[in-house]
Amino acid sequence: MSTIRAIFCRRHHWAAPLIRLATWSLWAHVAPIVEDEAEAVVIDATFTYGVARRGLPAVLASLSDYCVKEVDCPDPSAAYDFAREQLGKPYDTRGVLGLALHRDWQADDAWFCSEFFEAMLAAGGNRRFVQQAHRVTPQHSWMVR
Numbered sequence: 583m584s585t586i587r588a589i590f591c592r593r594h595h596w597a598a599p600l601i602r603l604a605t606w607s608l609w610a611h612v613a614p615i616v617e618d619e620a621e622a623v624v625i626d627a628t629f630t631y632g633v634a635r636r637g638l639p640a641v642l643a644s645l646s647d648y649c650v651k652e653v654d655c656p657d658p659s660a661a662y663d664f665a666r667e668q669l670g671k672p673y674d675t676r677g678v679l680g681l682a683l684h685r686d687w688q689a690d691d692a693w694f695c696s697e698f699f700e701a702m703l704a705a706g707g708n709r710r711f712v713q714q715a716h717r718v719t720p721q722h723s724w725m726v727r
Contacts, residue, residue, distance in 0.1 A: 586655045586662075586706070587615040588699060589624065589641065590724050591648035597629070607721030612699045613641065615650070616662045625665040627693040632672040633665075651724070654708050661706025668693060668702075696720045 590609040592598060598610035613626035615638060622638045642648070655661050674692035693701070696718045703710060710726045711718055 583654045585652040589613045591645050605719035609720035612720040612723045627698040629673045633668045656707035661702045664705035665702050
């Protein structure tokens with residue numbers, strides 16, 4: 583089985599403690615590492631940038647508390663292609679609020695971090711949850727291989 587790598591972090595912005603509290607999670611953010619041409623990059627969904635591509639060294643240098651985990655993915659190429667297709671889409675602020683309030687307010691054209699990560703894995707052939715991706719937190723993503 584092929585794998586992709588993902589960064590799980592506790593602190594990546596001021597709202598991280600609130601996210602961890604609201605989701606009962608060890609982690610506030612999950613960011614897939616995409617093997618892009620000759621370098622590894624991160625393509626993830628953040629409140630500040632929406633879905634964006636950032637250099638892996640810069641991302642790791644900005645984090646003080648993180649872990650990199652390998653996750654099963656039968657077709658990493660398809661997962662990476664999906665991630666690239668989402669570049670420029672906005673952050674799913676309403677979806678995060680809905681997650682905290684147990685409501686389905688997910689936008690079809692916007693992403694929050696764990697929703698994006700699980701959709702990327704599903705595109706690569708590893709649909710890990712029966713529930714909808716908009717109900718998945720970074721902790722859920724951490725607990726399943």
